[in-house]
Amino acid sequence: MFDKCPGAAHIRTPTIITKKCPQCGREVEIFSNEMQTSCGNCGFTVYNDLESCVQWCKYAEECVGEELYRKLKKKRIAFVCVENSCRSQIAEALAKKMSSRPNLEFVSMGTHPSKEVAPEVLEVLRDESIMWRGKPKGIQDKEPVDIVVSMGCEVACPAILGAKRIEWNIEDPWGKGIEAYRKALSAIKKQITELVEEVD
Numbered sequence: 001m002f003d004k005c006p007g008a009a010h011i012r013t014p015t016i017i018t019k020k021c022p023q024c025g026r027e028v029e030i031f032s033n034e035m036q037t038s039c040g041n042c043g044f045t046v047y048n049d050l051e052s053c054v055q056w057c058k059y060a061e062e063c064v065g066e067e068l069y070r071k072l073k074k075k076r077i078a079f080v081c082v083e084n085s086c087r088s089q090i091a092e093a094l095a096k097k098m099s100s101r102p103n104l105e106f107v108s109m110g111t112h113p114s115k116e117v118a119p120e121v122l123e124v125l126r127d128e129s130i131m132w133r134g135k136p137k138g139i140q141d142k143e144p145v146d147i148v149v150s151m152g153c154e155v156a157c158p159a160i161l162g163a164k165r166i167e168w169n170i171e172d173p174w175g176k177g178i179e180a181y182r183k184a185l186s187a188i189k190k191q192i193t194e195l196v197e198e199v200d
């Protein structure tokens with residue numbers, strides 16, 4: 001089956017592609033099945049596919065243009081609250097549903113994660129036709145985060161290296177009845193719409 005795949009040709013019989021080194025301008029030869037190579041003149045890493053260029057090469061925006069760069073550049077956005085059982089779960093669930101930008105990745109975490117997501121959260125998300133299966137998670141800073149959106153964790157909010165910090169003033173609905181959860185959800189929805197528009 002693999003052999004019949006038209007895309008397999010360049011893997012079976014790789015061809016040589018000539019690219020221009022974005023740093024010194026010299027021509028660089030690279031095999032079609034290689035992800036990257038080094039420029040023989042200046043040693044700079046030259047990527048073969050567009051996604052890798054955009055993700056790793058410092059000249060990418062110049063090479064591909066601002067619009068395409070913005071469209072492809074992956075960004076990881078972390079929603080953080082205290083227990084990751086309520087506001088940050090709502091934010092992660094809504095952002096994943098609402099965002100039409102495939103290059104934006106959304107996660108949520110808590111400084112003191114609880115055992116489970118608040119049942120009211122699952123209920124108000126169901127009203128949004130979201131069958132949410134998220135679980136509370138602690139602070140994960142192994143993978144780089146570009147933006148930290150914190151909600152009410154104040155001093156306990158993690159200072160994740162290199163991440164831009166945004167604070168959303170969303171009232172904690174915990175223990176205040178289903179209407180408070182609905183209010184929090186619609187406030188978070190408004191914030192997410194603005195965030196997705198603003199993120200470079």
Ligand SMILES: [Zn+2]
Pocket residue numbers: 021022023024025026039040041042043044
């Ligand atoms: Zn070079």
